[in-house]
Amino acid sequence: MEGQQPTINNQPVQALILTGFGINCEEEFAAAYRLAGAEATIVHLNEVMHGHVSIHDYDILNFPGGFSFGDDLGSGVVLANKLRYRKNAAGRTLLDDIKQFVANGKFVMGICNGFQVLVKLGLLPNLSGAVTPEVTLTHNASGRYEDRWVRLKVNPKSNSPFLKGIDSMEVPVRHGEGRLIIKGEETLAEIEARGLNCLAYTDYDGSPTDVYPHNPNGADLNCAGLTDTTGQVFGLMPHPEAFLSLYNHPDWARRKRQTPNLSEEGDGLKLFRNIVAHVQSQRPAVAAPQTASQFSA
Numbered sequence: 001m002e003g004q005q006p007t008i009n010n011q012p013v014q015a016l017i018l019t020g021f022g023i024n025c026e027e028e029f030a031a032a033y034r035l036a037g038a039e040a041t042i043v044h045l046n047e048v049m050h051g052h053v054s055i056h057d058y059d060i061l062n063f064p065g066g067f068s069f070g071d072d073l074g075s076g077v078v079l080a081n082k083l084r085y086r087k088n089a090a091g092r093t094l095l096d097d098i099k100q101f102v103a104n105g106k107f108v109m110g111i112c113n114g115f116q117v118l119v120k121l122g123l124l125p126n127l128s129g130a131v132t133p134e135v136t137l138t139h140n141a142s143g144r145y146e147d148r149w150v151r152l153k154v155n156p157k158s159n160s161p162f163l164k165g166i167d168s169m170e171v172p173v174r175h176g177e178g179r180l181i182i183k184g185e186e187t188l189a190e191i192e193a194r195g196l197n198c199l200a201y202t203d204y205d206g207s208p209t210d211v212y213p214h215n216p217n218g219a220d221l222n223c224a225g226l227t228d229t230t231g232q233v234f235g236l237m238p239h240p241e242a243f244l245s246l247y248n249h250p251d252w253a254r255r256k257r258q259t260p261n262l263s264e265e266g267d268g269l270k271l272f273r274n275i276v277a278h279v280q281s282q283r284p285a286v287a288a289p290q291t292a293s294q295f296s297a
């Protein structure tokens with residue numbers, strides 16, 4: 001309308017967080033989005049599978065960590081198969097909807113068990129675009145469940161909005177099957193060339209390492225996280241949603257003493273702030289409400 005200036009669309013960013021079947025990190029995931037200024041809705045997977053909730057009403061689809069289906073057949077395998085093969089009344093699988101969701105320019109994030117689901121499904125790294133598994137995650141090289149803090153370096157080649165402006169971060173891992181295996185020289189070379197290995201485990205000096213325990217699982221390329229080729233699908237083994245406040249860190253008291261004006265935000269929160277700000281910046285501008293002077297003119 002004449003005289004109206006486009007303005008920022010302040011509609012809140014909507015994050016859908018799936019739960020059920022042994023997923024157990026949905027509350028932390030939701031807390032992360034809320035702190036980042038988004039609205040977070042936790043929904044049981046069946047609500048989505050049966051068509052009561054549509055993923056298309058949301059901006060970001062999230063797969064949290066946990067022990068879905070008790071890690072039977074390998075972590076994430078059963079859930080991935082459910083998404084790929086289980087059809088709703090309209091004859092569509094949830095994977096059909098997720099493909100459409102990504103094609104519409106929306107975002108998907110998987111943490112730990114959620115990352116395992118995205119990898120077993122083939123949404124990561126999805127070099128071919130055919131959504132078939134290209135890499136896998138398997139038992140840690142240590143043969144044990146690893147529960148420790150790790151340091152990560154962001155691959156500067158990564159184009160993912162989730163990682164924009166982040167160089168490194170400290171976050172906890174807690175997993176038994178976090179070892180990324182990339183079979184085939186070509187697949188490995190392409191992942192590296194395109195910067196899809198977006199996060200690497202590092203030593204105290206920030207250099208990527210395969211040395212245990214800095215690298216907790218022996219992953220190829222020391223890889224802790226992957227994106228797809230669009231950068232819209234992102235997954236990682238460590239838990240950024242478990243480091244939202246400085247006080248989540250076991251060493252906070254000493255650090256605060258050493259640096260009294262240290263930020264009280266945890267490193268993990270940046271990822272959520274990033275994606276929420278990105279979605280907000282992509283919203284089409286809306287017309288500004290008319291002012292009194294416009295009416296009287």
Ligand SMILES: NC(=O)CC[C@H](N)C(=O)O
Pocket residue numbers: 064065066067068071075111112113114174175176177178
């Ligand atoms: N924290 C998690 O999500 C763990 C994932 C999976 N259950 C594993 O142990 O590898």
